[in-house]
Amino acid sequence: MPLGEAEVIERYFRHLGAVRTDVALGIGDDAALLRPRPGCELAQTTDALVEQVHFLPGSSPRSLGHRALAINLSDLAAMGATPAWALLSLTLPGIDEPWLGEFATGFGTLAREHEVTLVGGNLSRGPLTITVQLTGQLPQGSALRRSGAQPGDEVWVSGTLGDAAQGRVPTAGAVADPQAQWLRGRAEYPTPRVALGEALRGIASACIDLSDGLLADLPRLAAASGCGAVLEVGALPLSGALRSVAGERAWQHALAGGEDYELCFTASPGQAATLAAIAARCGVPLAHCGHTRPEPGLELRRDGVVIQFSQSPFGHFAA
Amino acid sequence: MPLGEAEVIERYFRHLGAVRTDVALGIGDDAALLRPRPGCELAQTTDALVEQVHFLPGSSPRSLGHRALAINLSDLAAMGATPAWALLSLTLPGIDEPWLGEFATGFGTLAREHEVTLVGGNLSRGPLTITVQLTGQLPQGSALRRSGAQPGDEVWVSGTLGDAAQGRVPTAGAVADPQAQWLRGRAEYPTPRVALGEALRGIASACIDLSDGLLADLPRLAAASGCGAVLEVGALPLSGALRSVAGERAWQHALAGGEDYELCFTASPGQAATLAAIAARCGVPLAHCGHTRPEPGLELRRDGVVIQFSQSPFGHFAA
Numbered sequence: 067m068p069l070g071e072a073e074v075i076e077r078y079f080r081h082l083g084a085v086r087t088d089v090a091l092g093i094g095d096d097a098a099l100l101r102p103r104p105g106c107e108l109a110q111t112t113d114a115l116v117e118q119v120h121f122l123p124g125s126s127p128r129s130l131g132h133r134a135l136a137i138n139l140s141d142l143a144a145m146g147a148t149p150a151w152a153l154l155s156l157t158l159p160g161i162d163e164p165w166l167g168e169f170a171t172g173f174g175t176l177a178r179e180h181e182v183t184l185v186g187g188n189l190s191r192g193p194l195t196i197t198v199q200l201t202g203q204l205p206q207g208s209a210l211r212r213s214g215a216q217p218g219d220e221v222w223v224s225g226t227l228g229d230a231a232q233g234r235v236p237t238a239g240a241v242a243d244p245q246a247q248w249l250r251g252r253a254e255y256p257t258p259r260v261a262l263g264e265a266l267r268g269i270a271s272a273c274i275d276l277s278d279g280l281l282a283d284l285p286r287l288a289a290a291s292g293c294g295a296v297l298e299v300g301a302l303p304l305s306g307a308l309r310s311v312a313g314e315r316a317w318q319h320a321l322a323g324g325e326d327y328e329l330c331f332t333a334s335p336g337q338a339a340t341l342a343a344i345a346a347r348c349g350v351p352l353a354h355c356g357h358t359r360p361e362p363g364l365e366l367r368r369d370g371v372v373i374q375f376s377q378s379p380f381g382h383f384a385a
Numbered sequence: 386m387p388l389g390e391a392e393v394i395e396r397y398f399r400h401l402g403a404v405r406t407d408v409a410l411g412i413g414d415d416a417a418l419l420r421p422r423p424g425c426e427l428a429q430t431t432d433a434l435v436e437q438v439h440f441l442p443g444s445s446p447r448s449l450g451h452r453a454l455a456i457n458l459s460d461l462a463a464m465g466a467t468p469a470w471a472l473l474s475l476t477l478p479g480i481d482e483p484w485l486g487e488f489a490t491g492f493g494t495l496a497r498e499h500e501v502t503l504v505g506g507n508l509s510r511g512p513l514t515i516t517v518q519l520t521g522q523l524p525q526g527s528a529l530r531r532s533g534a535q536p537g538d539e540v541w542v543s544g545t546l547g548d549a550a551q552g553r554v555p556t557a558g559a560v561a562d563p564q565a566q567w568l569r570g571r572a573e574y575p576t577p578r579v580a581l582g583e584a585l586r587g588i589a590s591a592c593i594d595l596s597d598g599l600l601a602d603l604p605r606l607a608a609a610s611g612c613g614a615v616l617e618v619g620a621l622p623l624s625g626a627l628r629s630v631a632g633e634r635a636w637q638h639a640l641a642g643g644e645d646y647e648l649c650f651t652a653s654p655g656q657a658a659t660l661a662a663i664a665a666r667c668g669v670p671l672a673h674c675g676h677t678r679p680e681p682g683l684e685l686r687r688d689g690v691v692i693q694f695s696q697s698p699f700g701h702f703a704a
Contacts, residue, residue, distance in 0.1 A: 090426060094609070095531050096463035096594055097430035097521070102421050107409060110504060111416035112472040112518055116511035144415035153431040155474070155516045185429060192435035192514065197474045199431055199518040202416075212414050275415055290413070
């Protein structure tokens with residue numbers, strides 16, 4: 067006989083993630099009780115992974131547990147917030163204990179790494195859908211918004227771009243290839259840039275996380291700030307693995323691939339040394355790859371020459 | 386051409402619910418920014434409605450919008466919390482504007498009634514699933530938990546029970562019958578007992594909301610409090626409409642029907658006058674229908690005689 071909802075929660079979810087002293091009451095009542103830090107603002111986000119839309123049937127449950135939390139951590143990173151408490155709404159076609167164990171391991175490992183506690187949730191029968199809601203904290207008024215860029219600010223991105231897009235491409239027989247493996251890891255286990263986001267408070271003028279690709283996300287930041295942007299494609303940070311495996315498609319993945327979960331931010335000129343120190347402290351490279359300008363829209367340049375790029379950006383409701 | 390995700394959010398969701406001055410930043414960035422009241426604890430919950438599990442295809446979208454928020458409001462009511470900020474994760478098979486308009490009306494009307502603001506969310510293509518996350522506030526240490534009952538406390542319930550179970554029964558040709566209509570309204574537009582929950586802080590010793598039916602939910606409260614309970618079936622509050630339409634099945638619905646979203650709480654004896662005043666102030670009747678005792682388990686009595694009840698309680702993962 068399969069486990070009931072209460073047993074599943076007890077066995078796999080009750081003590082998932084970090085132990086936090088600000089959780090007055092966790093899983094097991096009608097709601098969780100949490101004690102925010104005095105003087106702090108809350109940052110709240112939610113994001114979902116739907117089978118057939120965000121992942122294929124048969125995807126690694128450990129990766130799904132990791133990704134479901136990572137995409138929310140990345141949203142908080144883009145605000146400069148420190149994550150704290152997560153809720154998980156899980157719709158499952160049935161109770162599959164090995165699947166649940168792997169899923170909880172993926173979720174729990176990343177949660178502990180970021181001192182996040184799972185404080186509540188919900189389990190239903192239905193098509194596989196994973197919805198996470200995450201709350202973080204930050205000093206009042208210190209959040210990084212999309213809307214703070216001024217024309218003439220520099221555009222920066224963290225890490226390397228396009229790896230996840232290449233990592234999602236099925237590569238029959240390439241399991242043993244370490245570069246293909248590394249790219250696949252970038253797709254299955256993205257690294258949310260939480261420490262970087264926190265370090266950028268008071269430094270970056272605007273910030274967004276790269277979930278849909280630079281071509282879609284940078285214009286969102288620019289539009290929210292009432293300006294446009296120029297991107298120097300040659301300055302986009304590409305990994306050696308991506309260059310080697312994807313060749314000329316590497317920069318297309320970097321522009322339009324999506325799901326990199328790196329941060330794209332703006333900063334006033336002259337902060338290169340400060341940003342280099344932050345990059346070193348957070349262990350993630352930062353690349354200066356463009357600037358904002360008063361004219362709206364996004365202009366792409368390659369070696370200084372304006373270029374066109376026709377691939378439509380990633381969007382789950384694109385026609 | 387169908388609307389894109391951004392247009393749907395802009396048209397139907399950006400300004401949904403109440404206007405709150407503690408929302409520093411709402412929909413439109415990577416996360417919402419919220420300012421909790423100093424000295425308050427947060428209460429957080431999430432609950433989902435999945436098509437084919439919690440509702441049938443073709444259900445009224447206005448009712449779904451109402452219910453998706455109501456079931457979360459009911460969880461906060463059971464803690465005695467004051468609701469504040471909601472997130473909505475919506476998975477839709479496609480963009481259907483009339484559906485979205487009705488759904489937003491149902492959600493927004495109830496949100497304004499309880500001064501809740503929709504501060505963020507997520508839209509995906511996929512099987513119809515509605516997941517709401519709700520955060521409320523209450524003075525630190527004042528929450529109503531399931532675990533506070535003492536043996537000998539009185540068991541009380543709000544409103545009338547079993548109406549929603551009867552209201553879900555398809556009634557061909559009964560559209561014009563006002564009693565059937567009223568029962569259907571109880572199923573489609575449940576009333577979360579938010580003001581009652583707030584009023585019970587410092588009065589009730591334990592509290593739970595009745596989502597799965599008294600037979601399932603009262604034992605949860607009793608077990609969390611380390612005791613058992615005795616329920617006098619003859620004292621269960623039944624509406625005239627339910628008695629008239631359901632006859633002898635009325636008390637079965639009241640025990641096991643589920644989705645009433647009334648509160649079940651315990652209070653030490655001798656508070657009947659206080660509770661009568663609260664009932665009058667909140668505009669909802671309260672009925673004393675049992676007591677807790679040291680022996681575990683739930684005992685049902687009818688006119689003082691112990692009875693058996695075999696119908697298995699409502700549960701989405703019941704075997």
